Amino acid sequence: METTPIIPQGVKRCSKMQFSLWMAAATAVLLWGVYAMYLCWFKGLNQTNMNDAYGFALWIWADLAVIALGGGAFFTGFLTYIIGKDKLKNIINYAVIIGFICYSSALLILAIDIGQPLRGWFIFWHANEHSMLTEVAFCLSCYFGVLTIEFLPNIFENPKLNKIPFLHHLAHNMHSIMAVFAATGVFLSFFHQGSLGGVSGVLFGRPFSYREGINVWPWTFFLFTWSAAACGPCFTILVTWITEKLTRKKLVKDDVIQLLAKISGWMLATYMIAKIADTIYWAMVTAPSMGFSFMDFYTSNPVYGIWILILELVICGIVPALILITRKGRENKSLLLLAVVLAVVGVCVNRWVMVLQTLAVPVVPFESWFMYSPSWQEVATTILPVAYGVIVISLAHRYLPVFPQERELNPTN
Amino acid sequence: MKEQHGYTSTKRYGMVIDLDKCTGCGACMVACYAENNVPFKKNETHKLDSLNWIRIFQLDNGKPYPDTEVCYLPMPCQHCDGIGKHGHSPCVSVCPAVATDYDYSTGVVSQIPTRCFGCRYCMAACPYHARKFNWWDPVWPADTEKYLNPDVSPRMRGVVEKCTFCFQRYQKARDKAYMEGRDEIHESEYQTACAEACPTSAIVFGDLNNPDHEVSKLKDSPRAFRLLERLHTNPKVYYLSSKSWVRRAGDNYLENESKPQSGRQKIHHK
Secondary structure: OOOOOOOOOOOOOOOHHHHHHHHHHHHHHHHHHHHHHHHHHHHOHHHOOOOOOOOOOHHHHHHHHHHHHOHHHHHHHHHHHHHOOHHHHHHHHHHHHHHHHHHHHHHHHHHHHOOOHHHOOHHHHOOOOOOHHHHHHHHHHHHHHHHHHHHHHHHHOOHHHHOOHHHHHHHHHHHHOHHHHHHHHHHHHHHHHHHHHHHHHOOOOOOOOOOOEEOOEEHHHHHHHHHHHHHHHHHHHHHHHHHHHHHOOOOOOHHHHHHHHHHHHHHHHHHHHHHHHHHHHHHHHHHHHOOOOHHHHOOOOOOOOOHHHHHHHHHHHHHHHHHHHOHHHHHOHHHHHHHHHHHHHHHHHHHHHHHHHHHHOOOOOOOOOOOOOOOHHHHHHHHHHHHHHHHHHHHHHHHOOOOOOHHHHOOOO | OOOHHHOOOOOOEEEEEEOOOOOOOOHHHHHHHHHOOOOOOOOOOOHHHOOOOEEEEEEEOOOOOOOOOEEEEEEEOOOOOEEOOOOEOOOOOOOOOOOEEEOOOOOOEEEOOOOOOOOOHHHHHOOOOOOEEOOOOOOOOOOHHHHOOOOOOOOOOOOEEOOOOOHHHHHHHHHHHHHOOOOOOOHHHOOOHHHHHOOOOOEEEEEOOOOOOHHHHHOOOOOEEOOOHHHOOOOOEEEEOOOHHHHHOOOOOOOOOOOOOOHHHOOOOO
């Protein structure tokens, strides 16, 4: 009797032994993170190097960073299903999987980060509608649900599962209404990406991150959404490139990558204009009104010099934007890779300073700069999602038809 | 924040701390620990994870001997009124679970440890570092549990706590006044532990809105200033100092800005 293979037909995968060794290595790293997670949950947050000056630290940065990087899912979905860029259907599955990993990681890190994890549901039950964090919790959870729905049809397309008539039809029907979920995802993402920017932007007691804005939304609300839409797809391109290198196969055609890179480039270029305008207004008006000169934020401490602003705005902002918006730049593979790496680093640096530098700057005049380095438990629990992501991607790539162009690009006969 | 529509400006409890009188003895801190069941660690050398609802800073004028001048500055929670009159203090507005609230009948910024789930957003929002996180389980040395104040619940690991202006004392005074058929609480009936313990009477506590209370007069002194007024946190803790360098140390100024002559010249949120 002929059995249905578990691996999609017409594609080549590595041997079971090779796959098992790879998964074992990723699982070992994952278990290291799980052990650190266990320590944090059972012994408490004294396992971290956070303190009363650093209530937010590495984990909140990781949350903000992975959600920005996971922004590739909502923006690629928006371009594919709402704007009608059909070409991007060849990368949307992967963008959704990366988004799913990023968002589930963010939820896990948040669950470790709170002092009373068993009370995590209070944020929904006793919700304070004035808090940006409440909005983040609601939108993030809802959008994670949307991402799960977007991911499910791809899982049901596994040859074994697809043999089950119900799952086969469900996957087909879900595909046909995916635009509805994509639109919902865009709506939710706009708010939670923005609210994450609002988390630090509304802190009128913290001159480094406080921003004016429109009504209750500080400028950071819009800047965070914008930067996630710009840099999220860059992360999708980067992870696709890494996957291609590891599997030694071309998985997505160049024209698809080029289109996504071009749109990302223009989003990044316009974001940089807005971000630079915001920085100038903050430096010239907002901060001085609170008694701070621009250079107060970048001197008298061992870490945060003006270099970090140059790194964020110029090296990891203007440079990748210029590469990506020029045809010659993005068609050069090395430059394209450099640009997406810089853009990813840039958005991570932005999230870092908005969380960590905000808390490092002394506000009470007779206090000094507060410095922080994470404990191994914080590092391990932050690497945990990376190992988890590697495992999910490895399983998805092996067993699911993630890349529609793979067979065409890698004929087996 | 949800009660803002029913707001009537009755009481606005606050504190005036005379820095010219403060000797930095720490009696206020000890009294606070005892009154509010604040736990402590075996080793208190790492101050950034210590629990203390009032801290004392030592300031100096930065000049070499013999021109050196020193000032001690006790800093409890500033019980910020925030922008406007709707309790938009930095911490209250950000707490996602309403675990910290602004009490419109007293102006006290409260903390509800059993509601707090330990996200620490309030700590990131507070520029005064007045909020403390329970990084460790509270451990009381042998038999000291018997001396805990029965009016204050000890907090558990993983939640934020802070100065409440000894709110339990307000509740007791209010109950007593009610039983005696009075609407008003006398100034002496509700005093914080730190104010009572201060040997030089540097800490004065009362209703800033009540002209009969000493604090309402002291806050209008030419020596008065508040910490970080430029951030519009609108604190209810006032400081007094006859030294201009101390008053200047209370806020951030650009290099080319002139020195403030007195707190009266600054913005005052009523």
